[in-house]
Amino acid sequence: MFLIISIFFLTFAKDSPDPNDAFLNQSIAVVLGGQQKHYYDNNIVVHSSTTNYENKYQDVPSNYFDDDDETSDFVEQLSPYDYNQEIDLNDLRVSRIYQNVNKKEIMPLIIPEGNMSNYAVKKYLGDGTFAFVQSGIRLTDGIGVVLKQIKSKYLWWARMEAHIIDQLNEEKNVSVVRLIDMYMNNTSPVLVFQELQNSKTLDYRIYSLYHDLNLEEIKRFYLQLFYGLYVSHKKGIMHLDIKPSNIIVSDDEIQIIDWGVSDFYYPLKEYRTRVGTRHYRAPEQLIHYKNYDYAVDVWALGSILASTIFKKYPFFKGKNNDDQLLQVVRVLGSKDFFMFCEKYNIKIGQELQRRLEGYERKALESYINEENRELVSPEVIDLLNKIFVYDHRMRISAEEIVQHEFFRR
Numbered sequence: 053m054f055l056i057i058s059i060f061f062l063t064f065a066k067d068s069p070d071p072n073d074a075f076l077n078q079s080i081a082v083v084l085g086g087q088q089k090h091y092y093d094n095n096i097v098v099h100s101s102t103t104n105y106e107n108k109y110q111d112v113p114s115n116y117f118d119d120d121d122e123t124s125d126f127v128e129q130l131s132p133y134d135y136n137q138e139i140d141l142n143d144l145r146v147s148r149i150y151q152n153v154n155k156k157e158i159m160p161l162i163i164p165e166g167n168m169s170n171y172a173v174k175k176y177l178g179d180g181t182f183a184f185v186q187s188g189i190r191l192t193d194g195i196g197v198v199l200k201q202i203k204s205k206y207l208w209w210a211r212m213e214a215h216i217i218d219q220l221n222e223e224k225n226v227s228v229v230r231l232i233d234m235y236m237n238n239t240s241p242v243l244v245f246q247e248l249q250n251s252k253t254l255d256y257r258i259y260s261l262y263h264d265l266n267l268e269e270i271k272r273f274y275l276q277l278f279y280g281l282y283v284s285h286k287k288g289i290m291h292l293d294i295k296p297s298n299i300i301v302s303d304d305e306i307q308i309i310d311w312g313v314s315d316f317y318y319p320l321k322e323y324r325t326r327v328g329t330r331h332y333r334a335p336e337q338l339i340h341y342k343n344y345d346y347a348v349d350v351w352a353l354g355s356i357l358a359s360t361i362f363k364k365y366p367f368f369k370g371k372n373n374d375d376q377l378l379q380v381v382r383v384l385g386s387k388d389f390f391m392f393c394e395k396y397n398i399k400i401g402q403e404l405q406r407r408l409e410g411y412e413r414k415a416l417e418s419y420i421n422e423e424n425r426e427l428v429s430p431e432v433i434d435l436l437n438k439i440f441v442y443d444h445r446m447r448i449s450a451e452e453i454v455q456h457e458f459f460r461r
């Protein structure tokens with residue numbers, strides 16, 4: 053039996069700043085792989101990297117803030133959000149679904165002192181961006197656990213991740229990693245997850261040469277994943293870093309992990325567009341539209357579904373932010389793209405505009421080849437056509453996707 057942790061942590065407090073809200077009053081440098089990626093300076097996220105990353109899908113780095121533009125400095129200004137404002141829910145900038153789930157400002161959990169001697173560390177699993185992860189066992193009953201120790205300066209993110217997973221774990225049938233405990237190891241917060249036995253990340257399953265998933269498994273896995281998104285979105289939560297290495301698969305289970313940059317949706321709130329990982333970023337993020345919503349997760353998971361079906365890894369493979377947008381436009385076409393920009397009054401630079409002109413929409417059927425023919429069906433093409441829609445308010449929702457024909461036969 054798992055510890056019911058939620059009871060202990062009903063006390064919320066606001067003792068650390070919320071970088072997503074741009075309330076930050078100090079400058080925090082974010083250093084990834086030994087290199088300064090960006091820093092916060094009051095309300096401004098300043099991206100300070102000029103490096104272009106090598107674009108090999110095997111090691112897309114797990115960057116919480118993927119800063120990969122060719123421009124030298126990218127400044128992302130987020131307006132402060134007023135949680136008490138009156139909002140016209142028909143405003144074009146507001147999500148079409150679940151607009152009003154989060155009625156008031158949500159504070160992240162307090163991580164308790166806890167008792168780390170309940171756990172024995174077995175082995176080191178990896179060093180992430182903000183955390184290092186070890187496997188271990190819970191000494192009281194010997195169950196396998198994963199200990200995600202987050203660097204002390206990212207305490208706020210750890211508290212948010214804990215809060216979000218805790219809320220999602222209220223649902224029983226959902227493909228979300230299970231948080232069973234948390235504690236402070238000196239100044240570093242540690243989140244304790246129930247280990248998914250014999251699991252691999254989804255990228256291992258789909259990117260490996262074997263591509264050993266058959267159509268039945270693909271349907272089963274993606275139904276569970278979209279169902280997980282549906283439940284999360286219905287609860288007002290966006291994952292914001294859906295990608296194959298944040299999905300773990302065992303023989304009979306699949307789970308969405310790493311809710312480290314997830315956030316609660318508020319209508320008219322601005323969100324960072326450099327969040328997550330380039331290949332899975334939705335068009336609205338790629339053009340730096342900040343009033344985006346749940347639909348970004350649908351795009352990301354849809355891109356992974358497309359790469360699984362067509363055995364093309366990743367499906368949209370851009371070398372940097374603008375190139376990523378170009379790869380999308382080359383498939384979805386220029387005309388709809390410019391209509392989308394006009395509808396939402398999104399301005400793009402002349403140079404970029406010129407690069408994106410002149411592409412016809414390309415039928416997804418043109419990606420069928422000898423390698424993938426047995427996985428492609430009219431139903432999955434129809435589903436992908438409903439996901440790969442520029443206009444996020446017209447894009448099919450996770451709730452609609454789980455009802456789609458593709459999963460019915």
Ligand SMILES: Nc1ncnc2c1ncn2[C@@H]1O[C@H](COP(=O)(O)OP(=O)(O)OP(=O)(O)O)[C@@H](O)[C@H]1O
Nearest residue numbers: 114178180181183185198229245246247248309310
């Ligand atoms: N519940 C779990 N069961 C089994 N393995 C897990 C579990 N949770 C996490 N892992 C493994 O630990 C890795 C890192 O977890 P997570 O993505 O939450 O942390 P991270 O800091 O983002 O690390 P990374 O940057 O490597 O993604 C995962 O890729 C997965 O291989």
Ligand SMILES: *[C@@H]1O[C@H](CO)[C@@H](O)[C@H](O)[C@H]1NC(C)=O
Nearest residue numbers: 069075076077078079093094
């Ligand atoms: C924010 O920082 C300034 C100095 O940069 C300081 O004077 C002020 O008190 C700080 N405000 C808060 C709320 O911490």
Ligand SMILES: *[C@@H]1O[C@H](CO)[C@@H](O)[C@H](O)[C@H]1NC(C)=O
Nearest residue numbers: 168171173186199201237242
């Ligand atoms: C506590 O942190 C230290 C160093 O950061 C690490 O080596 C150790 O495994 C952690 N222990 C637990 C139980 O989390």
Ligand SMILES: *[C@@H]1O[C@H](CO)[C@@H](O)[C@H](O)[C@H]1NC(C)=O
Nearest residue numbers: 166167168169170171191192
């Ligand atoms: C922590 O857990 C260990 C082992 O379960 C136990 O022996 C010890 O008394 C606990 N300490 C506290 C302060 O609860």
Ligand SMILES: *[C@@H]1O[C@H](CO)[C@@H](O)[C@H](O)[C@H]1NC(C)=O
Nearest residue numbers: 225226275276277279280454
């Ligand atoms: C459980 O999840 C599946 C998707 O994986 C869904 O189809 C089913 O309706 C869910 N059952 C309940 C009782 O919520």
Ligand SMILES: [Mg+2]
Nearest residue numbers: 114297298310
């Ligand atoms: Mg991760």
